[in-house]
Amino acid sequence: MAILTGSCRFGLWYVHVTWQDDLVYRVRFARTGLPGPVPDEVVRYCAGRPADLSSFRSIATEGDSTFARIYRAVRAVPRGETVTYGEIARRVGTAPRAVGSAMAKNPTPLVVPCHRVVAKTGLGGFSPDVTIKEALLAIERRERVGGVNR
Template sequence: MAVLTGSCRFGLWHVHVAWQDDIVYRVRFARVGLVGPVPEEILRYCSGRRGDLSTLQSVATEGESTFARIYRAVREIPCGETATYGEIARKVGTAPRAVGSAMARNPTPIVVPCHRVVAKAGLGGFSPDPTIKEALLAMERRKPGPCTPENERD
């Protein structure tokens, strides 16, 4: 089966997705959309409805590289919560700068929720626009929101 590409909306942005079955190869934010399908889980998430992104796999988490270990740790951050670059670094046994580098190079944002990784004294960066990070975090904190029931905060 071929890798599929498509996009859905998240606010003023289009979320481009390259995927096959339950494996996501690439996610990026763009101003112009692509015609084609997107996994149902991502469609639901981007529309603020309940979904379960844990059923999707990211190519970024494969292997034992430092970045792959960082991406797996980031996937463990509950929906609607955040962790600092330093907290993820301590968990993985690396430096906060390595976490920042991994987040900047994350090929599958949303699936590997790099928007949940924040600076000790602020939001931190997000490509292509930090307002996307703010909007994703705000959406996740709303009730009802895109979090699965087991990840909901009381």
């Protein structure tokens, strides 16, 4: 099967996804959309409906690099919960700055839910706009409060 690229809406943003079967190569947020398909679970997630993204693999988690280990630790953070950069660093045996660097370079946000990693004193950053991080966390909190935690 060919590698596919498409986008779906997420509020004022579009989520571009490059994927093949269950492997996601890239996810990014942009102001303009791209024609093409997006996995149904991603569309549901972006619409604020219950969706399970755990069945997708990410190219970011492959291998044994420090970043791959960080990305795997972040994937283990339950939906609707947050952890600090320092907590992930302790789990992986690295420094919080390395975790921050990995989050900034995460090629597959949503699949590797970097929005669940926060600073000790606040939200921390998110590219291209921290309001996206706030919206993603709000969706997950609503689902958790509503009794749906996938």
